[in-house]
Amino acid sequence: MLDIIRFSLSALCTLAGLFVLLSGIVGTFRFKYSLSRIHAGALFDTAGIVLMLLGVIIAWGFTLTSLKMLIIIGLLWLASPVSSHLIGRMEITINDELEKDMMVLDNEMVRHEKEGD
Amino acid sequence: MARIRNDYENSWWPRLLRWLETGSSALDDRMEEEMEATHEGHLLPSPEEIAAQEAKREERIQRKLSDELALYTHAHQWSRTKGAKLADWAYRILAVVICLAIIFLLLQTASFLPSFGSPDNPAHNEVSRRYIEKGMEETGAVNIVAGMILDYRAFDTLGESNVLFVAACSVLILLRLSSDKKDLSSVHQLEMEADDRMYEPKNDIILQKVSTLLVPIILLYGVYGVMNGHISPGGGFSGGAVMGAGLILYLNAFGFKKAQRFFTFPVFQAVSACALTFYALSKAYSFFTGANHLPSFISPGTPGNLFSAGLIPYLNIAVGLVVCCTMYAFYTHFRKGDM
Structure with missing residues (x-):
């Protein structure tokens, strides 16, 4: 019984991870604007990796290898969002036609609008 | 009977004399005639004709x-x-x-290859057998790969480190902007570089906080990889690459001014040259004593200890330093043209 639960949990995690990776790939290649593409690409290193590695950890039990996998998850969760953030900030800095491409909510602008109300 | 010359003026002897005196040729004569003909024969065409x-x-x-x-x-x-x-x-x-x-x-082509893993393959000759059977005993390295590349084939690895060093040298030659020589082109180039870096996000608080956490871990991991190259997978090249990546992350987060406190161009020069020289000299010593069957103070030690396997850990450190410095130099020179 426990084995069945464990297997189904790990299979669920792996399938969800596969779905996230697939949607990430599709989004990276099919989205029109770079910020949307960054958003899709950031899915790989956060949700996709976590779900896949969680599936593996559940399937194999808690060993030293799974501890290393948890460390990998921690490292990626630290590093990947920061790199996405940097790329996005660079894009916002150098793209002059950003407002034409998509709606950008500037914090200052939002505050001004609220004050205006 | 001699031929009668009625055209003495155009016979060869007077022509030679004339040529000697004036240097004119037959072509000039013809040109003259044609020009005269146009002058005399044709009138200017009328405006209607034109x-x-x-x-x-x-x-x-x-x-x-x-x-x-x-x-x-x-x-x-x-x-x-x-x-x-x-x-x-x-x-x-x-x-x-x-x-x-x-x-x-x-x-x-693949159908002609020998089947995978069969013992009769040409790759399974006495060389690899000896590496596997006696590698640990002879070199003292638990990691057979480290024993191979830094002991049996150390000459090869010296060449690879030198390739990296030569690549770094050519990058320096091509991309280094001399800031002490204030000639026009380099000043212009420096201004262009400053322009280029104006847009770059600076003092990003998120990046700085994360890199205060990550840079020490990355550098420590690189040092671990270098130092344990003869015990576990890793070694000079991979550990050095990790250290270089850590340095580059530090540079990106905190800027050139802070990185220059510990890593400047003289440091790069000194570290690379010293590491390569140490590698070459120590390997020359070990090759010389080994080839001449002389006693040497290098011993394999107990396999598995941190300081064992003869020269391998020190050579790993040298290779790691060269790789780290080269990566950092590549990055800084491609980005700014200076360190």
Whole structure:
């Protein structure tokens, strides 16, 4: 019984991870604007990796290898969002036609609008 | 009887004399005659004739131009419609044909390969057998790969480190901006660089907080990889690359001013040159004593200890330092042209 639960949990995690990776790939290649593409690409290193590695950890039990996998998850969760953030900030800095491409909510602008109300 | 010369003036001897005196040639004479003929024979054409000729010329030019335009538009239209379709088809067919040909060739080659893992393969000769059987005993390295690349084939690895060093040198030659020599071009270049870096996000608080956490871990991991190269997977090249990546992350987060406190161009020069020289000298010593069957103070030690395996850990450190410095130098020179 426990084995069945464990297997189904790990299979669920792996399938969800596969779905996230697939949607990430599709989004990276099919989205029109770079910020949307960054958003899709950031899915790989956060949700996709976590779900896949969680599936593996559940399937194999808690060993030293799974501890290393948890460390990998921690490292990626630290590093990947920061790199996405940097790329996005660079894009916002150098793209002059950003407002034409998509709606950008500037914090200052939002505050001004609220004050205006 | 001698021939009668009635044209003495144009016989060869007087012509030679004339040529010696004046240096004129027969060609000059003819040119003169033609020019005289035009001067005397033809009068200037009348304005009507000139106008008619001009009109004819104009008409001809117009005709040629329209012909050319028609040809061009035809070719253009053809290339836009029919030609584009043809090229598209040819591209598709060629792509498929070339892909199939390469697949066929590769499969054909693969079918001639010896079967995977069979003991009769040519790769399983006495060399690899000796590496596996006696590698640990002879070199003292638990990691057989480290024993191979830094002991049996250390000469090879010295060449690889030198390749990295030479690559770094050529990058320095090409990209280094001399800031002490204030000639015009380099000042201009420096200004361009400053312009280029104006847009770059600076003092990003998120990056700085994360890199205060990550940089020490990355550098420690690189040092671990280098120091344990003879015990576990890792070694100079991979550990050095990790250390270089950590340095680059630090540079990106905190800027050149803070990185220059510990890593400047003289440091790069000193570390690279010292590491390569140490590698070359120590390996020369070990090759010399080994080839001449002389006693040397290098001993394999107990396999598995941190300081064992003879020269391998020190050579790993040297290679790691060279790789780290080279990566950092590449990054800084491609980005700024200086360190």
